[in-house]
Amino acid sequence: MDFNLSEEHLAVQEAARDFAQNELLSEVIERDNTQKFDPVLTKKMGELGFLGMMVAPEYGGSGMDTLSYVIAMEEISKVDASASVMMSVNNSLVCWGLEEYGSEEQKQKYLTRLAAGEIIGAFCLSEPEAGSDATSQHTTAVDMGDHYLLNGTKNWITNGNTSSVCLVIAQTHPEKQHRGINAFIVEKGLPGFAIGRKEDKMGIRASDTHTLMFSDVKVPKENRIAEDGFGFKFAMSTLNGGRIGIAAQALGIAAGAFELSLKYSKERKTFGRPISEHQAIQFKLSEMAVKIEAARLLVYKAARTKDEGKDYIQAAAMAKLYASDVAMWVTTEAVQVHGGYGYVKEYHVERMMRDAKITQIYEGTSEIQKLVIARELLK
Ligand code: CAA
8 A cells, every 4th residue: 555645646745735724724723613614715625626526527526536525625624624525425415426426418418517616516315314315315306207206304414505416315106215216416596495494503603404395396307316226225325425424524623723732832841841742642643643643544545445446335325424523522632732812713623613513423323333343344
């Protein structure tokens, strides 16, 4: 295994770091407070190629590999996990899903604009009663001949308000259970498509999370993705890659909190010397560094496995499971290293601790990752 990053990868890392440090950092606390993401920043992320990183240039993307994507995700997540979840959903769930399984017409009509960041996408699988148990879809899409009639509710949808295009999973043939599920491209503004309340969240507060409601929404037949009944496979397959993105987000949150802790430990003095000279703090810094490095190796391995065209279900689940636990542990320790200052907003680490929690929940909880890993082991 080659542990060195290529010049191309290092350039992506530098570009993402510059953007995060120069454009995202200054207002990140304000955005967390107001729960609003600045559309100017979204536009810049699109212009820099961060919203369609793995999409082929012919469809408006940057044509990069998964490793480049996780490297960029890590740098952006070090500063602003609200920005990186929007980026992750657009890249790995929406763009990747469309490029892999969409028709040529769907790619020309939607993917080119999504990959360029001209519009943002959302991925709508979760429902009030279908979170971990994703096959229990209550949203229905009844085949009406030339269109499908969509009815139901989707919950906790990232980019719920700002997205122009939603990939919606719905049940068409309940008697076939998960094999009767379809995936649809649903445009905002269709009659009967309503945006529900915005969630008031613990973390990633500047990201835009909403309930979406569909009441007799007419979805054109040509907007179904792939063949009839492929929707659940579409969702699962897309989420395998999504989990690599969220693992990279978790890694970035942990690495960001560690960098702040390292810096702070050299500046803060107690008992007449910097706290970095106390063994209690040194042990924390060492443990943080080891866990982050181990998480990075798992995330890079998952990305490389995907880039090599091999099965990456297990690698992605392992990376997400481990990196999200590391994010939670490291950010909690980062608050401890910062002491009282860590408990207030100005020093960033309290936000990072709140942001870290969601990485153990979305795109498959840690418990679901363990289930996925066990099934792969026992195959
Ligand atoms: N990759 C590919 N295919 C998969 C798969 C995977 N990871 N997991 C399951 N499948 C396939 C199975 O092979 C099976 O296919 P066949 O019909 O050919 O047999 C089919 O899907 C059904 O699978 P199971 O029989 O294993 O179904 P299950 O109900 O026992 O378990 C589950 C399924 C793994 C628990 C699944 O429901 C799951 O992953 N749940 C978590 C859902 C999730 O991750 N939600 C995230 C919401 S999206 C989000 O958070 C986005 C955001 O905004 C940030």
